Amino acid sequence: MKFPRDLRAMLGVKGFLCLASLTAIVLALVTYTAPVTITPTAQFTIGATTASWTVYVNDINETRNLPGSGSPAGSQTPIFSESDPSTYAFKVITDAAQVCAVKIELTAAVNNSKFSKFEITAKYWNGSAWADEALYDATTGSTTKSYVNGLTLGDAGYIHQGTTTTRYYLIIVTYSYDLVDETTLITAIFQYTPLPRDAF
């Protein structure tokens, strides 16, 4: 029994306490596996990624669609086609397990020295026509908002899509371009962020 005595001399009481602590840590971190099959599912599909709108100096409360058609450019809603992504802004497909909120915002506010109004709303395809979609102020909850203010940096709205639904969405902007007599091209970038949730 020389080895245990040497070990006691070598480590002492505190050394053994150290070993005990390390053992506890090791035990805490011991894991075992359980077979899990992970199936990534994309709820969100982007539609039209580019568009061109024509606005006129002194336009008041005019609307433009993303995507849009007609003349002036963007003034008419597109003719919807499931197979043509250029006829909707984005598509959301939910299953029975998860709902999906989509955050809608501009990456940068439009210039409020040019536009006196830039209100963003959304519509969805109800099978026969574009119908108004409710916008919420958060990913969950029931507080709605009338529009996303494109003149305010960081303002955003959320679409709430329930379970087991497929919907196609269209972005609508109501604007007034009545502050400057200027025709410099303007770029607006709309950003959509899908946010899966257990419930709203």
Place this chain on the structure above:
Amino acid sequence: MLLTETRETALETEKLVLKPFEQDQDASAKGKRSYLKIRLILGLTTIIIGLWAANLALFHWVERTGLQYLLGAYARYVCAYGGFAAMIFGGMLINDCLVSRKVLKGKDIVAITADSEKPLSHVPEKVEEQERSAGARRKKPKKKIAAVPLAVILFMLCPVTVNSIISYTSTVLIEPKWSAFAYYRSNTGSNLLASCKERVWNGSGWSSENEMLSSGSNIRYVRAAYCPIQLRGYENIVVTLSDDGYLDAYVWDGLNKVWVVTNNVGFVGTTANAYRSFDVAYEKTTGRALIVYSRGTTTDEIGYRIWDGVSWGSEQLLNLEYTTGVVYWIALATKPTANANEIAMIYLDANVDVHGYVWTGSSWSLMGETAVWETSAAIATEECIAVAYEQASGMALFIWGDSVSTGNYYRIWDGSTLGATTLLAIPAQGGVTNWVALRADPATNGIVYLVVDAGSDLNTAFWDGTAWTVHPEHDSAVNTNARRCADFEWEPPGSKGLLAWGTAPNTLSYKRFTASSIWSGISTISTTGNELWVQLKRNPRDVASNAKILGAILNNNFDLGALKWDGSTLTNMGDSIFTSDTTATTFECFNIIFSDSS
């Protein structure tokens, strides 16, 4: 406490170090000293792992998908407390080692002796020598020992969290443009000729036809004006004169997207309605608009009404001071300079008398004149009068054709004094002046005067602000002298312009002009029929991709077509693009305007 701990440590060291000397076994002593190293290593390892484990449990703990912890939900707590314990015990173990090393060096030997009551004479010098020789080597490991826990602590203080979320974007390119509007008579829509029709220029083409509300009678003449103030930049006014002799006013309320219609806003009678016996213009600064019209009478000959942005005021009368004939033709011009509200008026009556007034913003002024300007104008039934402001100086130029075939007379109003009636002779004229146009250069005081005379000659002259330059005759046989089949307009930046006229079947001729006297050769574009009315309008803004001038042409087939000038090419956008059915060419039944608020 420290003393007690030191004593305990010393006693332990005594067991490790001194006992071997008592037994006088050098080889065994070496082995015992190596225990200190083992404890040191164990202590360092334990404290580092303890730090890591505590940090993991506190800041980076994740519930793993597909992996289960042996201790289940307690794993995190065991990891945390195990880490704390490891840090404490590891630290204590390191402390022991450091104290023991000092004992070995002999620094604490007196204290130990005092407590242990044992002689120290046998402390070997050999150990001291070994410790001294190892001194230099110990410094580096000490730095490493200090650096490792420090790095771990810094790591714990700055936990890095990286969030990643996927977003999607759509990019919209917004192209602002200006609009223009065409208003015209057309035998289309539900009210046929009794409603004015509208089309909107979208930057590259004309929209589909919009039918305005009925005027109650077939339309003859159309005049339009755009509100000049930014606050009501969505507003324009269209005034029509109909077969029944009534004027009807349409104000576009861009806020509510509706036409505010005032039927029968004035009555010119059924004689003066054969001529454009009315006009509409805005005050530059207030944005009030005036409709001024013949009342078809020989006293209180002129009526006018004021649009204040909300509603039309009641009819007010102007009894003309020095003329008594029924007024046939009226032309207005808005003073363009800042803060101005002046509007200049020239009229021609059935007695071929010509006279003028200025609207000061509150009343009509004769500009100090005490007699009629002209009693023998060229013709009463054609528009041989015009007025325009020099765009830089703001002085008004009134001009009319005289009964002498080469004679035209003009007067200058500088805002305080009316200049004398002065002759402008155009020797190449083949007859008296029938139709005129007066177009002001937007950039200078230059003005081009255009004349179609009774001999169907087309002539022009250029006013540079002080004198006239008469140009060589452009054409001696235009399509008609019963209509204004020619027009001139400046390009947006000024100094250059376009003259277009009808002179042969199925063509429209045009020239470019550079002030003050340079004309290009004649060019032509294909059209259909004989062009009887030509109207050109300047785009107020100069944008490379946009039209510089838009125009309309009415031919003898009753087709109303569109022209576009881009600075180098004149394009016929369609001989009947507006309508193929005006049903008449007697009247200038169309008007193009650009949005022009600033």
